[in-house]
Amino acid sequence: MELHHVKKIHSGKFITRYDLTYTTFDQKTKIYEMISRNPAIETPKDLHNHHIDAVVLIMHDKTGKKILLNKEFRLAAGEFVYNFPAGLIDPGETPEISARRELKEETGLDLIEITDFFPYSYSAVGFSNEKNVCILGIADGNFAKSSSTLEEIEAKWYSKEEIRQLLKAEPFAARTQAYCYLWSKS
Numbered sequence: 001m002e003l004h005h006v007k008k009i010h011s012g013k014f015i016t017r018y019d020l021t022y023t024t025f026d027q028k029t030k031i032y033e034m035i036s037r038n039p040a041i042e043t044p045k046d047l048h049n050h051h052i053d054a055v056v057l058i059m060h061d062k063t064g065k066k067i068l069l070n071k072e073f074r075l076a077a078g079e080f081v082y083n084f085p086a087g088l089i090d091p092g093e094t095p096e097i098s099a100r101r102e103l104k105e106e107t108g109l110d111l112i113e114i115t116d117f118f119p120y121s122y123s124a125v126g127f128s129n130e131k132n133v134c135i136l137g138i139a140d141g142n143f144a145k146s147s148s149t150l151e152e153i154e155a156k157w158y159s160k161e162e163i164r165q166l167l168k169a170e171p172f173a174a175r176t177q178a179y180c181y182l183w184s185k186s
Contacts, residue, residue, distance in 0.1 A: 001025060003044040011039050015128075020044070035128045037088075049129040052120055055099045056132050057085040058179060059109070059139040066157035067183060068139055069166075069176065070106060073152040082166060082180075083173040085155070086132070099135045107155035108144025113137050121175075160184040 002023045009017040016039045020032040037053045038046070059068040074081045087102035089095060100111045118134040146153040158166065163184040167177065 003047075006041050006044060006046065008039075008041070009033075016041070020047075033127065035130075037130050047129055049131050051131065052089060052095060052133055053130045054086055054088050054123065054132040055095050055102060056134045056175065057099055057103050057111075057139075058134055058136045059085070059103065059111070060137075061157055062112070062138055062140055064138075066159055067163065067180065068107065068109070068155065069158055069180070071154040071156070077171065079171060080154075081171045081173055083176045084179075095133045095135060099137075103139060105147045106151065106153050107139070107146075109139040109141040109155070111137055112140050160186075 004021045004023065007019045007021070009019055011017075015035045015037060017033065017035050018041055020034060021029065022032060023029050036047075036049070038049060038051070041047060057068075060066065061068075068085065069082050070085050071080050071082055073079070074083075085103055085106045087098065087106070089098040090101075093101070095117075096114065099114070103109055103111050114135055114137040116136040118136070120131040120133055122128070123130040123132055143155055160183070163180045166172075167181055167184070172180070
């Protein structure tokens with residue numbers, strides 16, 4: 001596959017849409033649509049995102065017997081979806097600072113300890129170059145309504161049995177579904 005050029009199609013407040021023109025191994029010219037948090041992609045080389053855009057928080061309670069999930073209304077899906085707390089890293093923030101802020105904003109809980117940190121992964125590699133880091137840890141405190149009026153979130157602790165039941169009946173974000181499945185079976 002040979003990538004020829006990148007064309008900016010539309011810039012929004014948070015994402016920019018691009019068309020990528022490329023040639024397949026059988027010499028057919030194609031256009032691939034993608035979005036990015038980077039509003040300044042001009043060349044194929046610029047597609048490799050060197051910036052971590054967001055954090056994903058995989059939190060357990062102090063006992064390790066419960067996992068934290070948000071049940072959040074997601075506009076693009078048009079329904080409530082189970083997902084880990086997550087959010088964009090603000091300018092000047094480290095992923096750790098962003099993790100503490102996002103957890104507090106979305107759930108009211110405090111990040112007590114970071115137990116692991118996964119290097120970057122892609123949010124939706126099929127159509128975006130957005131990168132996240134996953135931060136695993138222990139959270140505690142009292143739940144509070146999201147401090148953002150832009151988000152409709154119900155945060156709650158779930159046991160392994162409760163997760164197994166949710167997985168049979170409720171919509172999940174893919175990464176959350178995979179992790180929860182494996183965690184609930186351990």
